[in-house]
Amino acid sequence: MSEQDASQMLRIGRSLVIAIDGPSGSGKSSVAREIARRLGLAYQDTGAMYRALTLVCLENGVSVQNQAAVEELAERFYFEQWFDPGVGMVAAGLDAERALDVTDEIREPRVSEAVSAVATNLGARTELIRRQRAAIESVRNRMVVEGRDITTVVAPKAEVRLLLTASEAARLARRGAQLASSGEQQSAEQLAQQVLARDAKDSTVVDFQRAADGVVTIDSSDLDFDQTVAAVLRLVHETVGG
Numbered sequence: 001m002s003e004q005d006a007s008q009m010l011r012i013g014r015s016l017v018i019a020i021d022g023p024s025g026s027g028k029s030s031v032a033r034e035i036a037r038r039l040g041l042a043y044q045d046t047g048a049m050y051r052a053l054t055l056v057c058l059e060n061g062v063s064v065q066n067q068a069a070v071e072e073l074a075e076r077f078y079f080e081q082w083f084d085p086g087v088g089m090v091a092a093g094l095d096a097e098r099a100l101d102v103t104d105e106i107r108e109p110r111v112s113e114a115v116s117a118v119a120t121n122l123g124a125r126t127e128l129i130r131r132q133r134a135a136i137e138s139v140r141n142r143m144v145v146e147g148r149d150i151t152t153v154v155a156p157k158a159e160v161r162l163l164l165t166a167s168e169a170a171r172l173a174r175r176g177a178q179l180a181s182s183g184e185q186q187s188a189e190q191l192a193q194q195v196l197a198r199d200a201k202d203s204t205v206v207d208f209q210r211a212a213d214g215v216v217t218i219d220s221s222d223l224d225f226d227q228t229v230a231a232v233l234r235l236v237h238e239t240v241g242g
């Protein structure tokens with residue numbers, strides 16, 4: 001899609017929700033952010049909300065295994081995400097007064113290790129899904145939203161619904177390279193735990209391994225980042241025109 005096509009889509013004040021799901025390391029966040037940037041849309045990383053709630057539990061002595069306490073906290077914790085794809089900042093805390101910039105903290109290994117317990121808490125999910133839908137409405141339905149249940153639960157009527165997949169080997173290699181570039185050393189076992197074991201646990205409550213009816217699959221195993229972005233832009237163009 002040319003820049004002109006993208007700007008034509010921008011001028012039309014219609015809804016354009018692009019829903020992207022997929023397993024860990026498939027490239028959802030980085031690709032979704034770039035698509036939002038190119039099309040001038042807002043960007044919502046829903047995994048950041050699950051991570052922020054997990055961090056608030058850990059920082060305030062709430063066991064992530066305590067289902068009732070996590071659900072109760074989900075309903076009252078403060079969460080804010082900047083929807084500009086160039087910013088990517090997240091603030092969270094027990095309430096607005098105590099909220100802090102947690103953009104980096106939510107990516108720490110202690111959060112990645114604990115987040116599945118929160119993501120599989122169905123009561124907490126109900127509240128986070130409500131907040132995610134409200135976020136889409138707050139930008140008049142012009143947003144790229146990525147996660148695990150966006151195409152099926154959060155925004156099943158999105159104009160574009162995409163499952164972004166990649167082979168296990170590609171996902172492990174990508175996550176390994178990403179961690180290495182940020183100076184984090186992880187054994188093959190830790191890496192597999194972070195990517196594959198987390199997916200196995202998360203997929204007990206949502207199916208992000210197979211495309212639901214009407215959801216298009218893009219397998220990026222043999223595509224580089226730019227080729228994947230181009231494939232998604234083509235899909236958007238074919239689906240909603242330019």
Ligand SMILES: Nc1ncnc2c1ncn2[C@@H]1O[C@H](COP(=O)(O)OP(=O)(O)OP(=O)(O)O)[C@@H](O)[C@H]1O
Pocket residue numbers: 022023024025026027028029030031047174175177178220223224225226228
């Ligand atoms: N098609 C691609 N080819 C090579 N590398 C890619 C591709 N897509 C994304 N990447 C890189 O892979 C890494 C992981 O991508 P990203 O964090 O976007 O995955 P994710 O699906 O959002 O994972 P998670 O759900 O665990 O947050 C990043 O460093 C990203 O730049």
Ligand SMILES: Nc1ccn([C@H]2C[C@H](O)[C@@H](COP(=O)(O)O)O2)c(=O)n1
Pocket residue numbers: 024046047048050051115116119146147148149150198202206
């Ligand atoms: N819509 C979503 C988004 C995320 N999750 C879960 C899955 C992960 O364990 C965790 C963090 O997500 P990530 O930042 O790795 O994409 O949150 C979910 O269940 N539903």
